[in-house]
Amino acid sequence: MISKNTGDTQKIAKKFLDKIVKKKNKTACIVGLYGELGTGKTTFTQYVTKELGIKKKVNSPTFVIMKRYPLKHEMFENFYHLDAYRLKNEKELLNLGWKEILSKKENIVFIEWPENIKKAMPKKHHKIKIKHLKTGHREIKIQ
Numbered sequence: 001m002i003s004k005n006t007g008d009t010q011k012i013a014k015k016f017l018d019k020i021v022k023k024k025n026k027t028a029c030i031v032g033l034y035g036e037l038g039t040g041k042t043t044f045t046q047y048v049t050k051e052l053g054i055k056k057k058v059n060s061p062t063f064v065i066m067k068r069y070p071l072k073h074e075m076f077e078n079f080y081h082l083d084a085y086r087l088k089n090e091k092e093l094l095n096l097g098w099k100e101i102l103s104k105k106e107n108i109v110f111i112e113w114p115e116n117i118k119k120a121m122p123k124k125h126h127k128i129k130i131k132h133l134k135t136g137h138r139e140i141k142i143q
Contacts, residue, residue, distance in 0.1 A: 003138045009040060012140050013047035020108075020126060021075055028107035029076070030122050032114035035130035040138055041112045044128065045081060048110065052079055060112060062086065066096050077106035084113040090120035 003009045020029055033041040042060040049058045054069050061067045061083045069079040080101055087093070098120060101107055114121050127143040 001140045001142070002133070003040070003140055006043065009043055009138070009140070010047045010050075012142075013044050014051055016126075016128070016142055017048050017051050025105045027122070028080075028102050028104055028109050030102070030125035031108070031110045031128060032121060032125050033110060033112045033128050033130070034115065036132065039130040039132055040140075041128075041130060044130065044140070045110045045112075049079060049081075052076065052108075054079060065092075071108075075106075076108045078104075078108070080107060080109040082109060082111045084111055084116040087113075087116050090117045093117060093120050 001012050003012060020031075023029075033044065035041050042058070046058050049069065052071055052073055054071070056069065058067075058069070058081060061081055062085055065084075065086065066080060066082045069081070071077055071079055101109060102122065111117070111121070114125075127141075129141040129143070131139050133139055
């Protein structure tokens with residue numbers, strides 16, 4: 001999908017959320033956001049959180065690594081936003097309660113820079129790949 005502006009990105013984020021809400025998970029719903037700096041990973045996340053009813057502005061948790069937002073949603077109780085950019089390895093996630101977060105189907109977790117923690121990423125997770133196009137637009141691939 002091509003996003004020519006933030007309005008397009010918002011529509012794509014809503015469609016994505018609508019699809020994942022319909023799936024029954026046995027564990028947390030994990031979403032990996034792949035892309036270079038400045039491609040719109042956090043912006044995509046902000047639109048998803050808005051759809052989930054989070055009123056606070058969601059910023060990238062680059063320096064704190066992870067933020068949790070409680071939800072009042074029919075399917076999810078917590079939204080976790082993780083930025084693995086500064087993590088040296090997967091072991092650092094264990095100190096954040098990673099195994100417990102993954103084990104609860106009421107959690108939805110968005111991870112920026114999941115390639116930095118690929119051994120800790122569940123094999124089955126949603127992948128959103130965002131890249132700049134020469135036109136100034138963005139290509140958003142959802143797998």
